[in-house]
Amino acid sequence: MRKTLLSILGLGAALGLAACAPDDVLVHFGSESSAITDGTPHSGHPSVGQHTAGGGLCTATLIGPRTVLTAAHCGAGSGNYFEVGGQRIAASQRIVHPQYSAYGNANDISILILSQAVTSVQPTPINIATPTVGQPITLVGYGVTSENGSDSGTKRIAKNSIATVRATTISFLGSGNGTGNTCYGDSGGPAFVTVNGVEVVAGVTSYGTPPCGVDGVDTRVDAYKDWIAQVSNNDALMGEPPKPADSTAPTVRIVSPTPGGKVATSLTLSVDARDDTGVARVEVAYGGAIAAVRDTAPYDFQLQLQPGQHRIDVRALDGAGNQGTASVTVTVDAGATPTPTPSPGTYGASCSVGDNCQSKMCAEDPDYLGQKYCTQACTVQTGCPNGGQCYRTADPSLHVCGKPPVGQGGGNNSGGGGGGSTPGTNPDAPRPLDGGLTCAMGSEIAAPPLASLLALALLLLLARRRRR
Known part of the structure; x- marks a missing residue:
């Protein structure tokens, strides 16, 4: 990994990248085998996987349960597959941007719709904010680590920062001394930025100036957010990850009767139940069976009990199924004054x-x-x-x-x-x-x-x- 390029363009073999032409020619970084130069092997970023088609290798990112983001120049061969989280899933659709042009690499972005949803890996949302010059980026890809390298297929990570921001692209420069870049095989892979504490995909590896490590040019993801939402049928995550599942249980307090007290055979059980997302229902049980249920406050229950000692259990549930409980033990005295309804x-x-x-x-x-x-x-x-x-x-x-x-x-x-x-x-x-x-x-x-x-x-x- 003498260079700092990410081989993020993986599927370019069919494009003849090895020809490398004059030094001023812009070449896709991953036609056949692209990797990150001056990067290090990486086991993180589980949403980043390999995109293969017809023998070519690219990098791609899961941005929705069934939606994969990659480069338009990737996947031209037969049979597109995405490998992530130990799964190899066929793409049922490959949607290339309608204005993509191989000449000049304009609109080099495409979407794979998977034949089945990925459930073992959390998708990464796409950036919806305008990137800025100097903004730090994280490059991840499966490409080679040098111009003539043959070490593609290993996930690597490198750091850089945005050097230029144009209408539909961002670019970054150089490699070495802790700075990485992209190379062949990194095509289609992500450039991550952090916005409001959330890591999002801001760029899709597209091309660079040979040899690997000079510069890298990515398609600006935010410029295509509406198109991505449309073709993914709103499956792609936008801007921030989904809210974590509600795991907070309701709080439950039995207001009356008091523990250990004597009550009449007819009593009012008053419950205070609260939840950060709302209480769905409150259940009251005694004798091993549910005796009453309310789904709205106030949670006051009229109960009829036989003389003797009884344990009354209360359970409150929220919409996510979290539950809070409370209980009270009372002695029922047939001669006691009934609890009045407040x-x-x-x-x-x-x-x-x-x-x-x-x-x-x-x-x-x-x-x-x-x-x-x-x-x-x-x-x-x-x-x-x-x-x-x-x-x-x-x-x-x-x-x-x-x-x-x-x-x-x-x-x-x-x-x-x-x-x-x-x-x-x-x-x-x-x-x-x-x-x-x-x-x-x-x-x-x-x-x-x-x-x-x-x-x-x-x-x-x-x-x-x-x-x-």
């Missing part, structure tokens, strides 16, 4: 969801140690009960009540404060409507323009509707 609360009553309130509105107030309490609509004229203050929401037609700011008769604040404090004593507290407070319905009441912290989070949870 009535919706009025302004200021504790709540967990909107259905706990007569108004169907439950507010979470960070100024009161994150307490949740029932709120209600208000106007400047009518005001609010118990010294509360009226706040705007994102809906100009709706205002809601909030408890007085800390230092004005409520809450806890190490800065002190009895009822005689003036508005603004606590700079992080909510301010009254006439003080310019704005709030967002269903999410958070934001602090006034001069405050930097959130003041009050208002959660509008209508009946039979859960927040996701």
Whole structure:
């Protein structure tokens, strides 16, 4: 590997690259055997594999479960195959860019549609941002390591940086001293860049000036993103990898009855269940069988139990099937007073969801140690009960009540404060409507323009509707 070229153009044997002509002739890097010069053997980047057709070798990248990105000058022979993750999969289609021209190497990009999806390897997304001069790149390919080399077939990696950016190509220069380049067999392979912490395919190895190591020219992938999306039927990943599978289980808490308590044969089981993507359903079981299921909050269950000791199990599931559990053991006494069904609360009553309130509105107030309490609509004229203050929401037609700011008769604040404090004593507290407070319905009441912290989070949870 005396040169720093990646033999990224692998399938070019049929193009007669060995002829190498004068020094100013641009030649495909991988007609028959191209490899990365001044690169090192590499076992990473599992989405990069070998593209073979009619005896020729190129490099290619899996960019979707059934979509492979390579160069248009690769794969002209019969029978296109892609080898990745220990599999050799036939291509059912080879789609060459309609404006590809072998003369001048214009639009040197093509897509292979595989006959079956690859499930053992995560595809790499393509770059959708404009590359920039000086941007570091990572070259990976199966080509040879020198102009007359015969060591293709080994995956190698090298580093370089973008020297020029043109409408449909990027280029990089030189090899040696830690810098690598492309060579025969690297054709079709990737030039990776990192965008927002995500590695994406920014270039497809196309050609270079002989001998290998002088320079490399790649087709700019972002310039063809719409075409790639179209011909892959949106199978190709764009810009960032798919979000990781949800693996966070819901949290479950049994609010009542309390563990070890005595209850009547008729009782209400109240459950608080939450999940970052939303609770799909909550199940209640005892005696080895599911007794009740709810798919919306509030999770209150009316149960009938026989006298004796019972263990009640609660399971909450999200859409991905993750589950959280909780249990409580109670003693059922036929003579105990039945647990009353809780009535919706009025302004200021504790709540967990909107259905706990007569108004169907439950507010979470960070100024009161994150307490949740029932709120209600208000106007400047009518005001609010118990010294509360009226706040705007994102809906100009709706205002809601909030408890007085800390230092004005409520809450806890190490800065002190009895009822005689003036508005603004606590700079992080909510301010009254006439003080310019704005709030967002269903999410958070934001602090006034001069405050930097959130003041009050208002959660509008209508009946039979859960927040996701």
